[in-house]
Amino acid sequence: MTQFNEIYDRACERKGGEANIHTLLNEPHSCNALSLRTDDEWLEEFTRKIFQSGFYWSVVNAKWDGFREVFWNFSIDKLLYMSPEMYEQRAQDERIIRNYKKVQSIAINCHMIYELQQEHGSFSTLVANWPSSDIINLWLLLRKRGNRLGGNTGPFALRALGKDTFLLTKDVESYLRANHIIDGGLQSLKSLKAAQQHFNELQQSSGLSMTALSQLIAFSVGDNIIQSS
Template identity: 65%
Template sequence: MEKFNEIYQRAVARKGGEGMLQTLLSAPLSHAELQDLDDDMWLEEFTRKIFQSGFYWSVINNKWSGFREVFWDFNLAKLLMMSPEMLEQKACDERIVRNFKKVQTIPENAYMIHEVAEQHGSFSQFIAEWPTDDIIGLWAYLKKHGARLGGNTGPYTLRTLGKDTFLLSRDVESYLRAHKIIDGGLQTKKSLLAAQHFFNDLQQQSGYSLTSLSQLVAYGVGDNRVGVQAR
């Protein structure tokens, strides 16, 4: 298994030098910053990622102001009071992408966020306190208790809002398979544990966040464009 320095130096060479590489690395939010996020933000970003799945992201982003209008800026308190009849009406609104099955996830995930907040003070507090050396455990929680938050949907939401997490992008998956870290299905328990152990080991070697380590691995494989950020 490669050591951190080998991965880092390959990324340096491919991205045009250490200075350029450092500008491309992302930093997660601190514990304090995470717990200060409004819980409504989690529902909004879960919904955005659910709709982006299997769709052109640009189309969803271009319509997002319409989503926010239709769903009251993803206000949890209002959405939890929404009747099934009103949900059906909103699912037909031309301002959004009209996919009823995906629209149904909005009240379902609103309820999940509310339930967690009741137990932990806030959903953001719950996310902030989850240990990153078991980030796959948080992925599993979102998949089990949320609606359509399995696969990369939950992890990409976590990354977007600043929770420290690696991502199983195509480039990262390619690296893990090439180095025999995983050899079965990407989302099997065995593969997820192997990926977690790999990134935990890199973190102990380097002190870098899982976010940065995931990016460094990705920068070392696949198509390379100097100075272009990868996930």
């Protein structure tokens, strides 16, 4: 039995059977669909995930209409001309969650996306054409050139808008450590490369997306079990 089959069988056992497991899996968007997203959407989702980090997601989501009003629907063309003083002022607006350091990330990530637009035509084109077999280097690009997009923040935003990527959640990390695929810091380059190689091997043997594989691994471990009827 291959390692993928073991993961799949374990996930089915824990999540109510094979018929149910497929209703729980998400599929990424096509390259064409990703390329049609506006670059403003990426800035918005990066900002949402930054504010959700370490905070109640429901509170952030409840405030999100206010964020859109305060930051012009995350229009990159408009935000590029917003002064530091305007960002500081808007960080105090009661319509949003008032966290100045996180608000500052909007300006930095806006400029990052603008710079990458100049290099690649659009940020969406860059993301759409980036191979999932090398997804960790897209993570590293966001971490290096963006602000507060390290750890799982950048990858979660990519996944939310349909990019095919695995996620290093606690369950996935537990699996990788239990199988001696990683043994050092989770975000070290060595661990990221080892995780990428392992997911590439699983994809070659299964034909599934990185998104589905990541979910199956998470379903195969942890405490969340669904009993089949």
